[in-house]
Amino acid sequence: MKTSVFLGTLTAAAALAGSVSAATLDEVKARGELNCGVNTGLVGFAAPDANGNWSGFDVAICKAVAAAVLGDPSKVKYVPTTGQTRFTALASGEIDLLARNTTWTFSRDTDLKFTFVGVNYYDGQGFMVRKDLGVSSAKELDGATVCIQTGTTTELNLADYFKSNNLSYTPVAIETNAEGEQQYLAGACDAYTTDASGLAATRAAFADPENHIILPEIISKEPLGPLVRHGDDQWADITRWVLNALVAAEEYGVTSANIEELAKGTQNPEINRLLGTEGDLGAFIGLDKDWAKRAIIGAGGNYGEIFAATIGESTPIGLARGLNAQWTQGGLLYAPPFR
Amino acid sequence: MSIADEAPKPAFRLSMLIYDTRYRSLTIQVVVFLLVMAGAAWLIDNTARNLQALGKDFNFGFLWNRAGYDISQRLVEYTNDSTHGRAMLVGLLNTLLVAFLGCIAATVLGVFIGVLRLSPNWLAARLMTVYVEVFRNVPLLLWILMIYAVFTEVMPPPNAFRPNAEGVTAAQMVLGDSVAFTNRYTAIPDPLFSRSLGNIDLGIFLVSVDLLAILAVLTGSWWVNRRLLRHATAVQEATGLRPVTWWKSLLIWLVPLAVLKVALGFHLGYPELKGFNFTGGINVSNSFVALWLALSLYTGAFIAEIVRAGILAISRGQTEAAYALGLRPGRTMSLVILPQALRVIVPPLISQYLNLTKNSSLAIAVGYLDLRGTLGGITLNQTGRELEAILLMMLIYLALSLAISGVMNIYNASVRLKER
Known part of the structure; x- marks a missing residue:
């Protein structure tokens, strides 16, 4: 008798375990908190301050998604992940979304069964050396000892670059x-x-950043973006369009300062659809009308505002927009139409 | 008087499975067995379902794909064009290397310290007690990190060996400019053969014929030396006088080796600072040295306790009897006490060897690419085959541990008290 009860429990547990990949949106809503995988600490992208509050460029994506889905950008549980643990954490369901300077590659997208929802930073691999080493090009690094994070694409690029x-x-x-x-x-x-x-972010945290230089060679394409698990298209759509909303907001001139004003209705139908004053785009992804407005406010502004506040030229990290400018400004950022 | 020729046999009832002691243990065993099997079946089923839900399959094909990453310490030929399987082999050999050298160093250290802890010399005994307590009671990981940190923070960087504008170098090489301690590695001379016999290709890796030749000569020397010692013992037993053998032994060991070295054109390649790093010699990485030292010191403390226990297990009468025969304390220890103590020492020693081997997977903390670092680290991450890589790694460690305990059990059988 007891055995059969036990076996019954086992079966039930197995059935529950089998349905791990149920709708992520429902799970997040039921939990009331978004589990977001971030870097263990990279100033500007994701780092906790003295009070344990996370901030940064990648963290803004977590906040935007939490604001769109749960209505509160603070309802995020940040899970610090290393280059090695990040994919296991996402695949196992420990986190709902991974926003950790992760390069979009073919094999990660297909073989590891993840869905990259877009690119939030177009990057490339570089080298940093001490100024007094007298090296001005990566081609002069023959015989050098190179520190490299394991489990990353940079590890493979490095091997390829030195070989070629x-x-x-x-x-x-x-x-x-x-x-x-x-x-x-x-x-x-x-x-x-x-x-x-x-x-650049690492150098900014040094006591003597002026004694280190970043070599001019960029040896790879590193499109960094947030990713989710394969198989839950609704959740992938939500995160993809939250990211697009931040980019589109910059393109249309929607900022944290004027968003309340614009949300009352404008002459521009694209802005109206984005902010939910016209049509109901949110319903298509299982959210309400104001999702994009909340996302932009929650993230701290549009893409350009986030960039300027976390890693832009006025911050210690001092990154120029470069490839990450809007397509209208000669960059690669191009949000598909909200229609 | 009539005797009932057979006891009455009560009919078998189902309740007897629980209430009858004859059947109860069988019932319990069957139930527990079924539960264990059900648990295993559930685990496998759950894994299969979740893999299916994730759309992943279970295969080891990735081992034949190009690895694409580099490993700094490799005992066999490996480039980033090699396969993941090959990277696994490189990692496994790195694990074996540190485990093997660690076991030797830990044993030497352990026996030395275990014996000294029992020394009548108050200071020596107390110092060894401090050593044992300090190393045994601080986590191994901390020792590894601390030794590694000492190496990286205290040693000079390679470019400190380069003369500056005034021709002064900040750091000096030692041992006649043949060894350089840096904060990355220790550069030591590389043994080279100008008339090398080449390599034998075993399919998986190359074996140096030079090394085989040296091993063959050493084995020959050992065999001849053993004959010499046996002869000396025979003479001693017949006449009571032991012939002097030390210079013959020395010749037997050294002359063939010297002849072979000349024949092969043995010379040392000295490390030289070229560009960023030392080249020309062998660079023994600090991560390896730190891991090896920490494993040896830590496990050595445990082995010291085992050795001490083994010695204390031999009755004091043995020592007194040996003294009465006129043996010096050193001879008493090596001829009387230790051979008997080995019976007690070897079984727990086996588990210390297993611990050391398994603890070597902490290598990841200092970036030493052992099996955990290659198969369980980079390969796992680049291919996303968590389940396969972890299972394979567990299997390899299991096989390794079983092999070690198998070999040590054979040794144990040879030192065991012979009973008839």
């Missing part, structure tokens, strides 16, 4: 950006390589 240029190097495997920073500063490696944005 017929150079040799010694890799030093590190786990997190903090560890890489420490090893590099201790002189355990001549060069530190990761995405150029990451290098």
Whole structure:
């Protein structure tokens, strides 16, 4: 008798476990909190302050999604992930969304069964060295010791780049950006390589940023973007269009300052559809009319405002918009129409 | 008097499965077995369902794909064009290397310290007690990190060995400019052979014929030396006088080796600072040294306790009897006490060897690419085959542990008290 009860429980547990991939939107709503995977600490992109409040460029995506779905940008549980643990965390359902400087590649999209919902930063891999090393080009790094985060695309690019240029190097495997920073500063490696944005962010945290240079070579394409699990298209749509809403808002001139004004209705039907004063686009993705408005306010403004506040030229990280300008400004940012 | 020729047999009832002691244990075993099987079946079913839900399959084909990443320490030929399977092999060999050297160092250290802890010399005994307590009671990971941090923070960087504008170098090489301690690695001379015999291709990896030749000569020397010692013992037993053998032993060991070295054109390749790093020698990475030292020191503390227990298990009378025969304390220890203590020492020693081997997977903390770092780290991450990689890794560690305990059990059988 007891055995059959036990077996029954087992069966029920198995049935429950089997339905892990149920609608993520419902799960997040029921939980009242978005589990968002972020970097363990990369100033400007995702880093906690002294009070444990996370902020940064990637964190803004988490906030925007939480605001759109739950109506409150603070209802996010930030899960710090390393280059090694991030995919397991997403695949296992520990996090609903991964916004952690993750490069969109063919195999990650298809073989690892993830859906990249867009690109929030067009990046490329670069090298940082000490100024007194006297190196001005990555081609002069023959025989150098290079610190590299394991489990990343940069690891593979590095091997390819040195091979194609017929150079040799010694890799030093590190786990997190903090560890890489420490090893590099201790002189355990001549060069530190990761995405150029990451290098700028890391350098900004140094005591003597002026003594380190980022070499001019960008050796790869690193389109960084948020990603979700395969198989839940509704959730993928929500995150994709939240990102698009932030980009579109900048294009249409919707800012955190004028959004309340514009939400009352404008002459521009595109803005009206975006902010929900015309039509009901939110219903198509299982949300209400004001989702995009909440997302923009929750994230702290449109894409341009977020960029300027977290990693832009006025911040210590000092990244120029470059490729990440709107398509109208010669950049690559191009949000599909809200229609 | 009539005796009932057979006891009455009560009919079998179902309740007897629980209330009859003859059947109860069987019932319990069957139930527990079924539960265990049900649990296993549930785990497998759950895994299969979840894999299906994620749209993933279960296959090991990734092992034959190009790895694409580099490994700094490799005992066999490996480039980033090699396969993930090959990377796994490189990692496995790195694990074996650190485990093997760690076991040797830990044993030497453990025996030395275990014996000294029992020394009548107050200071030596107390110092060893401090060593054992300190190393045994601080987590291994902290030791690894601390030793590694000492190496990276205290040693000079390679470019400190380069003369500056005034021709002064901030750091000096030691041992006649042949060894350089840096914060990345220790550069040591590389043994080279100018008339090398080449390599044998075993399919999976190359084996140096030079190394085989050296091993063959050493084995020959060992065999001849053993004959010599046996002869000396025989003479001693017949005449009571042991012939002097030390210079013959020395010749037997050194002359063939020297001849072989000349024949092969043995010389050392000295490390030289070229560009960013030392080249020409062997660069032993700090992560390896830190891991090896920490594993040896940590496990050595446990082995010291095992050795001490083994020695204390031998009755004091043995020592007294040996002294009465006129043996010096050192000889008493090596001829009387330790051989008997081995019976007690070897079984727990096996589990210390297993611990050391498994603990070597903490290598990940210092970026030493062992099996955990290659198969369970980079390969797992680049291919996304978590389940396959982890299962394979568990299987390899299991096989490794079973092999170690198998070999050690054979040794244990040889030192065990012979009973007839």
